[in-house]
Amino acid sequence: SSSGSVVTLLDYGAGNVRSVRNAIRYLGFEIEDVRTPKDILNADRLIFPGVGAFASAMDVLTKTGMAEALCTYIKNGRPFLGICLGLQLLFESSEENGPVNGLGLIPGVVGRFNSSNDFRVPHIGWNALQVAKDSEILDDVGDHHVYFVHSYRAMPSDDNKEWVSSTCNYGDDFIASIQRGNVHAVQFHPEKSGGKKFELLILIFVFTCFQFQIVQVPSHWHGNGLFTCIPKPTQGKASKLAKRVIACLDVRTNDKGDLVVTKGDQYDVREHTKENEVRNLGKPVELAGQYYKDRADEVSFLNITGFRDFPLGDLPMLQVLRHTSENVFVPLTVGGGIRDFTDANGRYYSSLEVASEYFRSGADKISIGSDAVYAAEEYIKTKVKTGKSSLEQISNVYGNQAVVVSIDPRRVYVKGPNDVQFKTIRVTKPGPNGEEYAWYQCTVNGGREGRPIGAYELAKVVEELGAGEILLNCIDCDGQGKGFDIDLIKLISDAVCIPVIASSGAGAVEHFSEVFMKTNASAALAAGIFHRKEVPVQSVKAHLLKEGIEVRM
């Protein structure tokens, strides 16, 4: 194309590139999609946001002739920006379901992180970069945290050192970005690394990579010194994954039929008045936009009546996602009603279809509640992985980093540690009858039904079945503002090697530092205090920073 405002996008249809699209459009560029290998060769500038698994991506690229075109394009040093898998595919091969050959342009093998309690896999969240060689891009990124979400990574070596422009430390040093001439690729997600000073890092990339005028700088950027006041990256400092602060919006239709953000007390979302109406704390798109501005690291939407109202019938929720993802450039999670479903007309929808629709509408992760409980119960009974549960299917297709399991446990006190067949803990505060032990019973359907499985057992099983993260609620603490259930969060975050999001009960900034100091939670989520504007997200982060906890500011 001859137009200076066009970006060619290679989207082979494997997942959510909506955020990349939105980011490019937000910056005033036009997008031209690659349809044939020729479109790659004719591109003036090409963005390749890799999504999905390495093997299936390579498969598509090879079959369509795109692999060859990409190699030619990159070998000719044409302007290129690869994102995430778009970086990994440039290497010789990957261990992901493999070994599988890659494009072979950069020496090295993409391997899996070694997971442990300290270095949970997937590596999800904001981490800092260490500069490996001078690069204009990194000068702009500076000391800021950028968003990563991946389980595999390429490592720097003598063979690829002239490519490596930055590394990041997560157990080992891995390659965070590469650059050679016009060819750039990043393991992190510039389109999700939204920040105050540079709303969108992608701008800087596009700007630097392609060295052309930004057509339309969003008005609120003018004169904010975007390119002048950003510090240089730190040299050689071991980076640290920031603890995330997540704003959660429980969404449902109220009795008037409007989609509202609601908030329960121990999951009861109705006012205790004669009308008994659903509590209304605001509009979902508006609140999400507010939390993004307030520097929330992620935003979650839980469609809390999804268990009974089929979400694909619930188009407003998809609208909410679409609109939110146009202006919110941090990861979005959506949950509620993800399961196989047959509608009134007998039409069958697989959970994968439901999830796909959520991803297409702008979700980065989906969250499964009730259906994960059934899948775990089944697996414990049969010891067979059928691959058929929603959890397994979605994880297989989209990768485990895209699948959150939301647990809704209720504390059940018992006298002795062996009174039940489930994992018990000695509680910090004894129960109403002096009980010193408790187990945490999983529930389904928004806490309405207790199931014969504990949160501990569930967490371990869903990790095995392909969950990439656990959203750990606690019905007893929900909406109480008395702090997180430290006993529960410690129990679960010690039991698994995937990230755990602590949820339910935040009432003050100190509750956040407490949960990060006393447990291995990777993130903390709150709803009520943010909705009621009692404590803004910024205050939580300022407090964490003061307490010496790594956060993205």
Ligand code: 1PR
């Ligand atoms: O079972 O797959 O359809 O998913 C339903 C989802 O909806 C689950 O993730 C479940 O947690 C959620 N959900 C169902 N009913 C409710 C309810 O409140 N009646 N909300 C509900 C869960 C808990 C958190 C809340 C935190 C923090 N809400 O989302 O935001 O407890 O609150 P706080 O900071 O105010 O204490 P499926």
